[in-house]
Each structure stands twice: as structure tokens, then as C-alpha cells.
Amino acid sequence: xxxxxxxxxxxxxxxxxxxxxxxxxxxxxxxxxxxxxxxxxxxxxxxxxxxxxxxxxxxxxxxxxxxxxxxxxxxxxxxxxxxxxxxxxxxxxxxxxxxxxxxxxxxxxxxxxxxxxxxxxxxxxxxxxxxxxxxxxxxxxxxxxxxxxxxxxxxxxxxxxxxxxxxxxxxxxxxxxxxxxxxxxxxxxxxxxxxxxxxxxxxxxxxxxxxxxxxxxxxxxxxxxxxxxxxxxxxxxxxxxxxxxxxxxxxxxxxxxxxxxxxxxxxxxxxxxxxxxxxxxxxxxxxxxxxxxxxxxxxxxxxxxxxxxxxxxxxxxxxxxxxxxxxxxxxxxxxxxxxxxxxx
Amino acid sequence: xxxxxxxxxxxxxxxxxxxxxxxxxxxxxxxxxxxxxxxxxxxxxxxxxxxxxxxxxxxxxxxxxxxxxxxxxxxxxxxxxxxxxxxxxxxxxxxxxxxxxxxxxxxxxxxxxxxxxxxxxxxxxxxxxxxxxxxxxxxxxxxxxxxxxxxxxxxxxxxxxxxxxxxxxxxxxxxxxxxxxxxxxxxxxxxxxxxxxxxxxxxxxxxxxxxxxxxxxxxxxxxxxxxxxxxxxxxxxxxxxxxxxxxxxxxxxxxxxxxxxxxxxxxxxxxxxxxxxxxxxxxxxxxxxxxxxxxxxxxxxxxxxxxxxxxxxxxxxxxxxxxxxxxxxxxxxxxxxxxxxxxxxxxxxxxxxxxxxxxxxxxxxxxxxxxxxxxxxxxxxxxxxxxxxxxxxxxxxxxxxxxxxxxxxxxxxxxxxxxxxxxxxxxxxxxxxxxxxxxxxxxxxxxxxxxxxxxxxxxxxxxxxxxxxxxxxxxxxxxxxxxxxxxxxxxxxxxxxxxxxxxxxxxxxxxxxxxxxxxxxxxxxxxxxxxxxx
Numbered sequence: 001x002x003x004x005x006x007x008x009x010x011x012x013x014x015x016x017x018x019x020x021x022x023x024x025x026x027x028x029x030x031x032x033x034x035x036x037x038x039x040x041x042x043x044x045x046x047x048x049x050x051x052x053x054x055x056x057x058x059x060x061x062x063x064x065x066x067x068x069x070x071x072x073x074x075x076x077x078x079x080x081x082x083x084x085x086x087x088x089x090x091x092x093x094x095x096x097x098x099x100x101x102x103x104x105x106x107x108x109x110x111x112x113x114x115x116x117x118x119x120x121x122x123x124x125x126x127x128x129x130x131x132x133x134x135x136x137x138x139x140x141x142x143x144x145x146x147x148x149x150x151x152x153x154x155x156x157x158x159x160x161x162x163x164x165x166x167x168x169x170x171x172x173x174x175x176x177x178x179x180x181x182x183x184x185x186x187x188x189x190x191x192x193x194x195x196x197x198x199x200x201x202x203x204x205x206x207x208x209x210x211x212x213x214x215x216x217x218x219x220x221x222x223x224x225x226x227x228x229x230x231x232x233x234x235x236x237x238x239x240x241x242x243x244x245x246x247x248x249x250x251x252x253x254x255x256x257x258x259x260x261x262x263x264x265x266x267x268x269x270x271x272x273x274x275x276x277x278x279x280x281x282x283x284x285x286x287x288x289x290x291x292x293x294x295x296x297x298x299x300x301x302x303x304x305x306x307x308x309x310x311x312x313x314x315x316x317x318x319x320x321x322x323x324x325x326x327x328x329x330x331x332x333x334x335x336x337x338x339x340x341x342x343x344x
Numbered sequence: 345x346x347x348x349x350x351x352x353x354x355x356x357x358x359x360x361x362x363x364x365x366x367x368x369x370x371x372x373x374x375x376x377x378x379x380x381x382x383x384x385x386x387x388x389x390x391x392x393x394x395x396x397x398x399x400x401x402x403x404x405x406x407x408x409x410x411x412x413x414x415x416x417x418x419x420x421x422x423x424x425x426x427x428x429x430x431x432x433x434x435x436x437x438x439x440x441x442x443x444x445x446x447x448x449x450x451x452x453x454x455x456x457x458x459x460x461x462x463x464x465x466x467x468x469x470x471x472x473x474x475x476x477x478x479x480x481x482x483x484x485x486x487x488x489x490x491x492x493x494x495x496x497x498x499x500x501x502x503x504x505x506x507x508x509x510x511x512x513x514x515x516x517x518x519x520x521x522x523x524x525x526x527x528x529x530x531x532x533x534x535x536x537x538x539x540x541x542x543x544x545x546x547x548x549x550x551x552x553x554x555x556x557x558x559x560x561x562x563x564x565x566x567x568x569x570x571x572x573x574x575x576x577x578x579x580x581x582x583x584x585x586x587x588x589x590x591x592x593x594x595x596x597x598x599x600x601x602x603x604x605x606x607x608x609x610x611x612x613x614x615x616x617x618x619x620x621x622x623x624x625x626x627x628x629x630x631x632x633x634x635x636x637x638x639x640x641x642x643x644x645x646x647x648x649x650x651x652x653x654x655x656x657x658x659x660x661x662x663x664x665x666x667x668x669x670x671x672x673x674x675x676x677x678x679x680x681x682x683x684x685x686x687x688x689x690x691x692x693x694x695x696x697x698x699x700x701x702x703x704x705x706x707x708x709x710x711x712x713x714x715x716x717x718x719x720x721x722x723x724x725x726x727x728x729x730x731x732x733x734x735x736x737x738x739x740x741x742x743x744x745x746x747x748x749x750x751x752x753x754x755x756x757x758x759x760x761x762x763x764x765x766x767x768x769x770x771x772x773x774x775x776x777x778x779x780x781x782x783x784x785x786x787x788x789x790x791x792x793x794x795x796x797x798x799x800x801x802x803x804x805x806x807x808x809x810x811x812x813x814x815x816x817x818x819x820x821x822x823x824x825x826x827x828x829x830x831x832x833x834x835x836x837x838x839x840x841x842x843x844x845x846x847x848x849x850x851x852x853x854x855x856x857x858x859x860x861x862x863x864x865x866x867x868x869x870x871x872x873x874x875x876x877x878x
Contacts, residue, residue: 065478081478086519114520117481138477138484138524166483166524187485217486219445237486239493241449264449267480284446285453311441 027313027328028069029271030076038315039069039078048076048095049315058100064091067117072096073125077103079118090118090132106130106146106153114138117170121145121180131159131172131182141167143184143207145199159197160207164189173225181230181249183210183221192217194234196254210247211236211256218245224270226277227296233260233268233279244268244281248298257298265290269313276301280313289314291324291341302343375691377434378458378503379421380447380494381471384511384603385438387419388594419595423604424469428611432691434469443480444472444490451494455501463647463657467689468498469607471508473525488528495536502657504644506610506689507533509542511595511603537661539644539689543606547599616643616686616693622666624682624701629792631674631703635682637696638666643686649695650675650682660686675703706792709736714784714802715767721806728784729769733795736788738762741770742797746781760789781805 029038036051039058046058046066058078066080075096082091092103108115112134121129127148134156135141143160146153160167165187172182179200185192186207194210211218216237223232229249235242236259244261247254261268264284271278277294287309293301304324306314317325323342379385425434437454439446459465472491476482482490495505509526512519526544533540595603622636635648640663648669649655656671679702686693716729728741739761744750761770783801787794 067481083521088521116478137520165485168483169481185481185483185486187483191489192483192486217445217482217489219482219486220480235445237445237448237490237493240452240497242445264453266445266449282446284450309439311439311446 027315030069030071068119070120070122077120079120081116087113090115119170119172121174123174133170139166159204169220171221171223173223175225176228183223183232185219192219194218194221210254222268222270224277231270231298233270235266242266246298260300304341304343306339306341375432376465377467379436379469381438382442382474383440385471386440419600420604443475443482444487447472448490448493451497465503467504467506469506473510477521484525484528488532505538507538507540539610541607541610543603546602546606611689615690616688618694618696619684621696621699625699627702627704634668634670636668637684640667645687646684648684651680677703677705704791708793709733709788709790709795711795711798712786712788714786714798717804727771730786732763732768733788735790737790740787742785744783
């Protein structure tokens with residue numbers, strides 16, 4: 001990272017400003033780093049930042065929180081959940097050709113009181129399906145998915161039945177062959193492990209562990225289709241701290257790679273960048289956000305870091321060929337604060 | 345998108361730096377408490393008067409959006425710190441939006457920074473899990489596991505943990521989601537034997553809805569509690585604080601008062617009273633002794649100090665009415681002192697009285713061998729004899745009857761007898777009680793301790809006179825002339841014996857205790873036991 005004065009001041013100011021106002025906020029981006037599209041949620045407000053710099057506010061029900069943002073042909077779709085009157089249900093919001101509206105969630109014939117972690121599955125800019133977590137309560141949940149015909153939701157398919165504990169942190173991607181790949185954390189009776197399943201030709205394979213079992217939590221997976229396979233990143237505890245791990249999927253099986261994050265690294269997020277990928281994660285003490293370049297096999301390339309205590313996951317401005325520009329909500333939340341970090 | 349201008353940021357930077365200089369800090373010797381948590385710990389609030397949407401801090405009644413340092417004065421931390429008063433310092437290490445994986449990842453660093461010197465920190469006040477629920481998608485099981493890891497880290501540093509269940513955030517948490525996390529956190533407190541605080545009841549009347557006078561809720565006018573809030577009337581315009589800047593359900597000042605009061609309830613009124621040290625005391629040979637004390641009921645931790653320089657901390661979780669601790673450190677031969685004091689959330693109690701002991705590696709002697717008395721005795725105050733053992737400085741005798749009971753006189757029986765002869769003996773002045781089989785055992789002692797008792801012991805029998813048979817005096821006037829079953833024992837003198845008439849024609853044998861026998865005309869020394877038997 002360059003050390004000129006203006007950047008240092010900017011970084012310090014971020015720490016003050018963001019740290020003071022970061023109590024409940026998050027920033028979602030599409031998996032395409034260069035897209036310049038992201039959704040910023042600060043308390044009750046959700047702002048959509050368009051690639052052309054336009055910022056506008058979404059109208060959404062009280063108690064809504066978004067977790068996924070996917071680019072669609074001519075627009076985007078945000079997936080989240082809404083808490084209302086003691087129930088939590090899927091909430092989808094779509095923007096196509098400038099028309100914004102809530103999008104119907106799959107039917108809930110069982111009237112489950114808890115449907116969370118909605119993951120839109122998009123292929124070629126078109127919505128193909130949705131995966132979600134459903135149950136009576138948090139610790140008794142199953143994983144479901146449904147395909148979208150273009151006009152209707154097909155009946156829900158059971159991906160993973162209720163297990164010995166919570167299933168949460170669902171993420172997913174559509175692979176090059178059109179199959180759907182899901183990963184989530186599942187409590188196995190001892191601790192959370194990352195598990196995965198794949199739907200090919202309409203059939204889900206039985207969920208399997210993505211990594212060798214251990215005795216400490218493995219949480220918050222992120223998956224990204226790349227080449228014929230995919231990459232997965234997650235945070236793995238050793239009992240005293242977390243560390244970001246990476247695994248690559250060749251289309252048939254996973255290869256667990258060494259830790260790619262240092263000790264005290266958390267909240268990994270995979271981003272598509274050209275033919276490769278980037279991995280964004282947070283490190284605590286010293287507090288930084290780090291961006292790693294990855295190739296299709298998950299080999300680590302360059303690294304860029306921004307020191308900041310911000311708990312916000314930063315946005316990444318579209319800057320093809322240039323050093324990464326990390327962005328956070330500023331004092332005026334419609335105007336991002338930015339800082340540049342050189343590749344190392 | 346605009347890149348922030350330096351000239352706009354610099355004033356804020358300088359302002360923050362200035363506040364940092366005047367921020368509350370611990371004084372040397374303060375009892376320090378570390379509050380680890382998220383925005384609730386940080387003190388986030390939304391006073392409508394501040395008129396802005398992003399989180400502001402209710403620190404002094406004013407509004408602040410720029411200062412991390414102001415969090416020292418916010419929320420329950422400020423209130424608890426003020427209540428505890430001088431000599432206590434509650435450090436606010438709350439970080440808004442943080443989840444438990446992040447808290448765990450910074451936890452050891454926070455402990456290193458704030459609790460580097462043993463004894464500096466009394467307790468961690470840990471309240472987390474809120475952001476695991478929705479923002480981070482971390483399961484309640486992993487949230488619990490992360491908190492368990494933090495607790496383990498704190499305990500390894502001899503720091504107590506006050507475990508808070510999560511504050512339900514209206515608008516954010518449905519009851520079922522919130523309860524899944526809350527239940528596991530409270531169960532963790534039980535598993536770890538921690539004090540826990542569940543603020544749900546006072547904040548929400550243990551109802552799934554919460555009092556709206558404790559939360560910033562739509563159009564909050566801080567009305568008295570009515571047991572129900574307007575959850576379905578969410579904010580509609582963030583830019584108008586009077587109509588809904590409060591949708592995250594952070595606590596308002598009243599809510600922080602309630603939360604702080606609930607935490608205060610966990611604090612005992614006083615520091616623990618001084619424990620009573622029990623052992624070690626006197627001379628011991630074990631160089632790694634157990635330390636035992638009593639009077640532990642109000643303590644959660646103990647500091648054991650040996651020789652005024654070395655100290656060990658001990659979690660009271662395993663202690664009952666007494667506490668037994670073995671620091672596992674080898675003590676040198678010689679004199680030592682020790683004392684102990686308790687600690688609870690109020691801080692350290694008074695030291696106990698100082699106990700002294702001596703470590704000596706001299707080995708105790710082996711068990712001596714008793715040699716007398718044996719067989720039947722017609723006297724009840726026998727002479728006890730045993731072979732001395734090397735290195736013994738004194739001996740104790742123990743006599744038990746056939747029922748295994750210590751003889752009534754055993755407490756005083758030859759305790760601490762000194763013997764330097766080749767055969768040790770002791771004549772007990774107190775008679776044994778009644779006809780019975782007895783066992784003599786002996787143990788030796790030196791500065792290294794006591795030997796075992798001699799095993800299996802030496803058996804002997806005390807015979808007593810039968811009151812139904814004739815006494816010697818009976819024969820004086822009525823000489824025995826026929827063989828009859830008579831038996832007599834007792835002490836006679838030569839003078840009295842001389843008056844006896846024993847018919848020599850009678851088939852009578854006179855035995856002395858030494859086996860001397862005569863049919864007639866015998867002489868004995870004064871005090872000799874005589875047995876007359878047909």
C-alpha cells in the first residue's frame with residue numbers, strides 16, 4: 001500500500017467515522033468485482049449503488065435484511081429475509097430495466113415460521129432457482145431449493161433434511177455445466193462443519209463434508225464457480241482464533257488447500273475477477289481488510305491490504321487494471337469513502 | 345463515486361484525537377473489568393434529538409458520530425463504572441456489528457492489552473451473539489463454541505467471566521431466533537459455572553415483545569411500560585428521527601439503565617471475607633503439598649500466596665466448603681509461609697492469617713517391633729517393651745482391645761516416649777480395663793514424620809480375678825484339704841501369706857507368676873502374684 005499522507009489520513013478517518021457508525025450495517029456486492037454494483041444496508045436503509053455512480057434508496061418492509069445480491073440481465077436481484085410478527089420469511093427484491101419491485105418467494109405450503117438465507121441461483125443473467133434454509137426454529141432447519149421457470153416456482157426440493165443442529169450460512173453458485181452447487185455450515189453434533197451438495201440433472205447428491213472433520217467450528221462459507229469447478233472459502237476456528245481456508249472443486253471432488261488467511265482472519269468472500277477470482281477477508285489485530293488474487297485452482301497471487309477497524313465489508317470500485325479501490329459508507333452514507341491499496 | 349477530501353476529514357480526525365487524550369482510563373491498582381460485546385456493549389443508541397440516522401452514542405446526553413473514545417462513557421458500561429465507584433474501572437471494548445468469530449479473534453489481544461499483569465483484571469463482561477444471528481449467519485452452536493473459547497482464554501488468565509445473554513433487538517429478532525441463541529448462552533453459563541445475567545425479563549417482561557420505554561422504537565416518546573410495543577409500526581422515514589430512526593431496536597437511555605441495573609444485581613455487596621487456612625502446617629516432607637482452606641462460599645477465585653512472593657490463582661469452581669489446591673511447584677527445604685484471599689466480582693477480599701510450615705526431607709523411621717507383653721497376664725498394668733528403630737526420636741504406643749477400640753487410656757499412653765536404650769520399655773500407670781485380649785502397636789517419630797504403626801502388633805491377654813471364687817483369706821481359717829476347683833489371683837504380701845495355712849496333704853499346687861511351684865512352705869517376694877490351683 002502506498003504511504004502518502006493523504007491516504008493515511010483517509011484511512012484513519014475511516015476508522016473514526018466508520019467505527020462510530022458501524023453498529024449495524026453491511027455492504028453486499030455481486031460476485032463480479034468489476035460490476036460496480038452493490039447494495040449497502042445501514043440500519044433500516046438499503047441503498048443501491050449502480051455502476052454509473054447513481055445511488056438510490058430501496059423501499060422495503062420493516063425488518064428486512066439482505067444477504068445476497070446477484071446481477072440479472074438488465075438489472076439485479078437481492079435476496080434476504082424479513083421479520084414480521086414473529087415470523088421470518090424470504091424476501092426477494094428485483095430490478096429489471098429500471099423497474100424495481102419485490103419478487104415473489106417460493107410458496108410455503110408447510111407454513112414454516114422460519115425461512116432464511118435465500119440464495120438466488122443465476123445463470124447467464126437469468127434467475128434459475130433459489131435455495132434457502134427452512135425450519136420451525138433455528139436449530140431444526142433443513143435446506144431446500146426450488147427452480148424458477150421464468151414465471152413460476154417449481155415445488156421445493158429437499159437438499160438436506162433436519163440434522164442434529166443448526167444449518168446456516170447457505171451460499172451457492174451455478175457451475176459451468178449448469179448444475180447448482182450449495183455450501184453451508186451444519187452442526188454435526190459436535191461442531192459446525194462446512195458441507196456441500198450439488199444438483200445435476202434435477203437430482204441433489206447427499207450433502208457431504210467439504211473438508212476433513214475437526215473439533216472446532218467451520219463457518220460462513222463462500223463459493224464461486226470458476227472454470228469447470230468452483231472455489232470455496234470459509235473461516236475455520238482452532239479454538240483460539242479463526243483463519244480463512246480455501247478449497248477448490250474440480251467438478252468431481254474438493255481439494256482442501258492450505259490456510260490462505262493469517263491467524264485472526266474472518267468473513268471470507270469470493271469475488272469473480274476476469275478468469276480468476278479474488279478473496280476478500282477481514283483480519284483483526286492489526287485490523288485490515290485484505291484482497292487476495294486467486295487463480296482457478298485457488299493458488300494465491302497478489303495481495304492488497306487496507307488497515308481499518310471498520311467492520312463493514314468494503315465495496316470494491318470497478319477499476320480494471322488498476323490498484324484496488326476499497327469503499328466504505330461515509331459520513332453521508334450515500335457518499336462512499338474510498339482508499340486505494342496497491343497490489344503487493 | 346467521490347473520494348473523500350482530506351480537508352473535510354482532518355477536523356474530525358483531530359477532534360477524535362483530542363477526545364482520546366481525555367478519555368477515561370484505568371488508574372494504577374484499579375480493579376479492571378473488560379466489557380466485550382457488540383453495539384449494545386458499545387452503547388449504541390438513537391436519541392431522536394440527534395436528528396441523524398446513523399448510530400449515535402448516548403454518552404452525555406449529546407450526540408456524537410465521530411468518536412470511538414466516547415464509547416468509554418456509553419451504555420451500561422458508563423453506568424456500571426459510575427456505580428462501582430473509585431478503584432474500579434470498566435473498560436468498554438464493545439465493537440458495533442461484531443460477531444463472535446471476530447470477538448474470539450481479537451479476544452486474546454484485548455486480554456494482552458488490558459490484563460497483562462496478573463490480577464489486574466477482575467472479570468470479563470461478555471455479551472455477544474446478536475450479530476451472529478442475522479448479519480453473520482453463524483449458528484447458535486458456533487456462537488456458543490466461540491464464547492466458550494473466550495471463556496477458556498479468560499480463565500487461563502485467572503479472569504472471571506460474567507456471561508450475558510443477548511439483548512433481544514426488537515424489529516431484528518423474532519422470538520424463536522433470539523431464543524435459540526439465548527438458551528445456548530445461558531446453558532453455557534451453567535456448563536462453565538459462570539454467573540450469568542439475562543436482561544430479557546426486565547427489558548421485555550419475559551414476553552416476546554418488549555417494553556417500548558426501554559428501546560428506541562418508532563416515534564418513541566418514552567411512555568411508561570405497557571407490556572407491549574408497536575412492533576408492527578416500523579420506521580418509515582429514517583431522516584426524520586421522530587418517525588423512525590430506531591428500527592434496530594437498540595436500547596434507549598432507560599433501557600441502558602435497566603440493563604445496567606440487571607448487571608449490578610450480579611455483583612455481591614462486598615468482597616469475600618478472609619478464608620481460613622488449614623494445611624500445610626507444622627513439618628511436612630512433601631515438597632509439593634496440597635494447600636487447604638475453608639470459608640470459601642462468597643469467593644469465585646482465590647489467590648494463594650506462598651512466601652510472600654509466589655502466587656497462584658485458583659478458580660473456585662471445584663471448591664466445596666473447603667478448597668484444596670496443589671500448585672505443583674516444588675518447595676525448598678526449610679520454613680515457609682502461606683496465605684490466601686478470595687475474589688468475587690467486587691474484587692479481592694482480605695488476606696487470611698499467615699500459616700507457617702516447614703518442609704523437611706528427612707525420612708520417617710520404620711515401624712518398631714513390640715516384644716512384650718505376651719501371653720496371659722494376671723496384672724492390668726503391664727510393662728510394654730519394644731525394639732528401638734534407627735533415627736527415631738520418640739515413640740507412641742497404642743493398645744486396642746479385642747473389639748478394636750483404643751483403650752480408654754490410649755490418648756495418654758506413652759505418647760512421645762523417648763528411648764535410647766537397646767530395649768525400650770514403658771510402664772503404664774493406668775490399668776487396662778477388664779479381662780480381654782489386647783494388641784500392642786508402636787510407632788516411631790522423627791522430624792520427617794511418623795512411622796507406620798507396627799503390624800500386625802503384639803497380642804496379650806489380661807486375666808482378672810473371678811469374684812465368685814474363694815479369696816486367699818478364705819483358706820487361712822479353712823485350710824484346703826480336698827481337691828476342689830479353686831482359683832485365685834491377686835497381690836499378696838509375704839506378711840499376709842505367712843498367715844495362710846495350706847494343708848500339705850492336700851493335692852494343691854501353688855504357682856507364682858514366674859512359674860515357681862511348691863507343695864508347701866514357699867516364699868515369695870512382696871507383690872508377687874500367687875495363683876493357687878488344684
